[in-house]
Amino acid sequence: MEQKLRREAKALLEQGQVDYIVGFEPGSLKFTTTPLITRDKEEVDRLVINPFIVNNLANFLTELKGRVGIIAKGCDSRSIVSLIQDNKVAREDVVILGIPCPGIIDLSKVEELIGKDRDELEAISREGDKVVITADGKTSEFSITEVLFDNCLGCELPTPQEYDILLGEPTLPVTDRSASQAKIEQLKGMPPQPRWEFWSNELSRCIRCYACRNVCPACFCQRCFVEETEPQWLMPVPRWQDNLMFQVIRNIHVAGRCTDCGECERACPVNIPLRSLTKEMYDIVGELFHFKAGMDKDTAPLMTHYEQEEAEDFIR
Numbered sequence: 072m073e074q075k076l077r078r079e080a081k082a083l084l085e086q087g088q089v090d091y092i093v094g095f096e097p098g099s100l101k102f103t104t105t106p107l108i109t110r111d112k113e114e115v116d117r118l119v120i121n122p123f124i125v126n127n128l129a130n131f132l133t134e135l136k137g138r139v140g141i142i143a144k145g146c147d148s149r150s151i152v153s154l155i156q157d158n159k160v161a162r163e164d165v166v167i168l169g170i171p172c173p174g175i176i177d178l179s180k181v182e183e184l185i186g187k188d189r190d191e192l193e194a195i196s197r198e199g200d201k202v203v204i205t206a207d208g209k210t211s212e213f214s215i216t217e218v219l220f221d222n223c224l225g226c227e228l229p230t231p232q233e234y235d236i237l238l239g240e241p242t243l244p245v246t247d248r249s250a251s252q253a254k255i256e257q258l259k260g261m262p263p264q265p266r267w268e269f270w271s272n273e274l275s276r277c278i279r280c281y282a283c284r285n286v287c288p289a290c291f292c293q294r295c296f297v298e299e300t301e302p303q304w305l306m307p308v309p310r311w312q313d314n315l316m317f318q319v320i321r322n323i324h325v326a327g328r329c330t331d332c333g334e335c336e337r338a339c340p341v342n343i344p345l346r347s348l349t350k351e352m353y354d355i356v357g358e359l360f361h362f363k364a365g366m367d368k369d370t371a372p373l374m375t376h377y378e379q380e381e382a383e384d385f386i387r
């Protein structure tokens with residue numbers, strides 16, 4: 072898949088079909104990748120596909136001017152389609168190099184299982200439904216369900232819905248999504264008071280760095296409500312009450328655009344379980360409106376049109 076990607080990316084640049092290629096290259100730390108944005112056909116040999124290509128690159132599309140060849144996993148392709156639906160990106164300006172995605176490894180889960188920091192690990196490799204980890208010259212095997220990110224454990228559409236070039240054979244969706252919902256179900260099972268205390272404690276740790284907003288392809292407003300001063304929706308000091316307001320309003324803004332890519336939770340430097348909010352909103356949108364983000368570039372985005380049969384249940 073990696074060789075095919077490099078060939079296709081080089082051809083797209085050589086033939087002038089795109090101005091940029093956006094993909095992944097090895098990161099400076101072990102078991103990481105970092106986005107590569109290049110116009111240079113020689114640099115495409117740095118492109119990689121591995122179980123650590125974590126970022127949702129769709130976020131770059133609203134920044135780059137010109138035609139872009141972009142590497143997209145299943146969830147990323149839906150973010151791209153969602154941006155097309157919102158007229159933030161023109162379909163003809165994007166060449167989607169689709170990756171049927173077997174899931175991304177969550178290094179914090181690996182560290183917990185092995186009891187070592189990621190720097191102390193020698194190798195991590197994926198072999199079918201197993202992940203093989205080498206540390207201190209010894210290998211250990213784990214099921215992928217123990218080490219993938221929670222959103223990948225519940226992935227409905229790992230193969231891109233929209234693409235120009237598919238780089239491998241389509242991958243089947245996960246059938247048992249219970250592991251991905253465990254944290255959310257636990258929270259939903261709590262009585263209101265402890266659940267309120269849980270979120271006030273979690274959000275009191277928020278430093279309002281806005282990483283969750285900045286990595287999110289669905290958060291594309293040029294001027295975010297948090298920066299408004301007339302009216303001032305939030306106090307700049309990260310009090311937990313204002314942090315809660317920030318997350319509540321952000322979740323409403325991304326409703327119908329969130330593809331459960333998991334980037335906001337992953338980017339949070341203080342590990343607030345943000346997916347428990349975004350995935351719940353994703354499910355509510357599905358239940359109330361029978362809508363999933365980024366499925367069809369030719370349909371109107373959620374809440375930009377009115378369906379008569381929606382109104383009763385929603386308004387009541």
Ligand code: SF4
Pocket residue numbers: 144145146147172173174175222223224226227228229230331332
């Ligand atoms: S959510 Fe699906 S498509 Fe996205 S990274 Fe995880 S497994 Fe891949």
Ligand code: SF4
Pocket residue numbers: 276277278279280281282283284338339340341342343345
């Ligand atoms: S990434 Fe985490 S700490 Fe930063 S603003 Fe978002 S919730 Fe707060």
Ligand code: SF4
Pocket residue numbers: 283286287288289290325328329330331332333334335336349
């Ligand atoms: S809200 Fe989070 S999970 Fe949803 S699209 Fe944005 S970054 Fe991805």
